[in-house]
Amino acid sequence: MDNTLYVGLSRQMTLRRQLDIAANNMANVDTAGFKVEKLMLQTDPLSPSGVGAGSLLGPVKYVIDDGVARDFGQGGLERTGATYDVAIEGDGFFTVQTKDGPRFTRDGRFTVDAQNRLVTKAGDPVVDASGSGVTLDPQSSPPAIGKDGAVTQTDIHGQVNKVGKLSAVRFANLSGLKKEGDNLYSSPETPVAANDANIRQGMVERSNVSPMLEITSLIDITRAYERITQMMASNQDLSKSAVERLGRAA
Amino acid sequence: MRALRIAATGMAAQQLNVETISNNIANMNTVGFKKQRAEFQDLLYQNLSRPGAQSSDAGTVVPTGIQLGSGVKTGSIYRITEQGTMTKTDNKFDLAINGRGYFQIQLPSGDTGYTRAGNFSVNDQGQLCTVDGYLVQPQITIPQGSTDVTISKSGQVQASISGQTTPQIVGQLQLASFYNEAGLDAIGDNYFLQSGASGAAQTGAPNLNGMGGLLQGYTEASNVDAVTEITSLIVAQRAYEMNSKVVNAADQMLSATSQLKT
Numbered sequence: 001m002d003n004t005l006y007v008g009l010s011r012q013m014t015l016r017r018q019l020d021i022a023a024n025n026m027a028n029v030d031t032a033g034f035k036v037e038k039l040m041l042q043t044d045p046l047s048p049s050g051v052g053a054g055s056l057l058g059p060v061k062y063v064i065d066d067g068v069a070r071d072f073g074q075g076g077l078e079r080t081g082a083t084y085d086v087a088i089e090g091d092g093f094f095t096v097q098t099k100d101g102p103r104f105t106r107d108g109r110f111t112v113d114a115q116n117r118l119v120t121k122a123g124d125p126v127v128d129a130s131g132s133g134v135t136l137d138p139q140s141s142p143p144a145i146g147k148d149g150a151v152t153q154t155d156i157h158g159q160v161n162k163v164g165k166l167s168a169v170r171f172a173n174l175s176g177l178k179k180e181g182d183n184l185y186s187s188p189e190t191p192v193a194a195n196d197a198n199i200r201q202g203m204v205e206r207s208n209v210s211p212m213l214e215i216t217s218l219i220d221i222t223r224a225y226e227r228i229t230q231m232m233a234s235n236q237d238l239s240k241s242a243v244e245r246l247g248r249a250a
Numbered sequence: 251m252r253a254l255r256i257a258a259t260g261m262a263a264q265q266l267n268v269e270t271i272s273n274n275i276a277n278m279n280t281v282g283f284k285k286q287r288a289e290f291q292d293l294l295y296q297n298l299s300r301p302g303a304q305s306s307d308a309g310t311v312v313p314t315g316i317q318l319g320s321g322v323k324t325g326s327i328y329r330i331t332e333q334g335t336m337t338k339t340d341n342k343f344d345l346a347i348n349g350r351g352y353f354q355i356q357l358p359s360g361d362t363g364y365t366r367a368g369n370f371s372v373n374d375q376g377q378l379c380t381v382d383g384y385l386v387q388p389q390i391t392i393p394q395g396s397t398d399v400t401i402s403k404s405g406q407v408q409a410s411i412s413g414q415t416t417p418q419i420v421g422q423l424q425l426a427s428f429y430n431e432a433g434l435d436a437i438g439d440n441y442f443l444q445s446g447a448s449g450a451a452q453t454g455a456p457n458l459n460g461m462g463g464l465l466q467g468y469t470e471a472s473n474v475d476a477v478t479e480i481t482s483l484i485v486a487q488r489a490y491e492m493n494s495k496v497v498n499a500a501d502q503m504l505s506a507t508s509q510l511k512t
Contacts, residue, residue: 012507015503016251016252016253016503017316017318019251019253019496019499019500019503020251020252020253020256020318020319021318021319022253022496023252023253023254023256023257023260023321023493023496023500024256024292024318024319024320024321026257026260026489026492026493026495026496027256027257027259027260027263027319027321027322027493027496028260028290028292028319028321028322029260029489029492030263030264030267030290030322030485030486030489031290031291031292031322032289032290034292037319039316040314065316066299066316067299067314067315067316068314068315068316068317068318069314070314080287080330081330081332082330082332083332107291109289109328111328111430111432111433112429112430112432113429113430113433113447113449114429114430114433114446114447114448114449114450115429115449116429116430116449121289121325121326121328122325136429138427138429138452138460139459139460140460141460142350156459156460175314178295178297178315178317179292179295179317179319180294180295181291181292181293181294181295182291182292182325183291183292183325211488211489211492214492215492215495218495218496218499219499221499221503222499222502222503225502225503225506226502226503226506229506229507229509229510232510233510236510
């Protein structure tokens, strides 16, 4: 009889976790380059089966979460016009050299530091596939960034000079990426250059969270939670009245 | 319930976003103002099951793992230093910088302030100063009895004096530029101070070595674009609402639990 309660509890626990993930998606609805996440559920493979072989009782199946899936779909590109805003159109990540090693990001809101290097807002240099950064020439025009990521500046004599390159990299196994916070990912895998991804200057990739879907899933989660709670409550009533009736017969 | 706290970070972030947008809108007509943008980043993730962890003795690995996010934080409030449009004023002491550079102002504290607001005047001694009366560096004094003042694109100040046929050169304006303009420290009244993030000021004559040229009789309008700001305001408001919905949902779930009969 108590199995109903335990099955209900396993669902309640996964629902709470689903809500946590939906809450994180919604908190990051305005975070550049954020990728929406969803909890994946499955039947707990360790669920105990019914008593005895050939028993009429089926196995009790609990629910368990076995992973978080990320949708790496393109977020909307918003035109900001800022010189150091860049977005990737297509698959790929920018590489950032942090003190903990290379990190990958879709958030291309860069800036320059006091040494005139192209850096993230945290001050970590942005590097290309081969690991070299971009240092700008302060005497020349603001940098122009081509679709292929080439960073060029026009000097005072009208000469166009290439000062560096931004490149997009990609991974064979996207689900192996680990989120590190600060819009950064880490990966145990060595990335390869993604030459078919376009780099767009003056654009920012918005979060790909769809508010409509999130609100719907929010309603889903609350209702499912209420339903399962209701079911647990009626199960309680059932066992209570069973005890009362059986008690009376004796 | 973690969702409550996560939604709270979302609401706090959107509140800050609205504050930044309202400051931009309030300064829409401030000469030389540069718009700001609140930038958000996701907070740390808690690893409940690490991607790549071994899931059996046979060497199978967890393909994705469970990483639970803990909300959003403000990474920075970034100043977008794009050029503002030039507004014609016909005032001979109004100067606009077309391109890179800042005017240098002697602040009463002794520091040098930097500004893009070139709506200058002259004081009772004929010295070029800001609307606060702070002197422009290097000092320019317009001689008494001048009938007209001309400031060239490259910053040369010439005064026509009655009774003289050729205008007299009375000074040369200098601009300062920084590697990282967005790193300047804003102190209000349109002034900035040099900071560790901006790098040291490099001074030079206007319209030379990458420095912007001067335009006399113009001021640089703020680079705030009303349409963009209003759109961002709508987005921020909706995002705030959505996060409050999450708080509601979490509250409903908690109340369902607490109403369970024992």
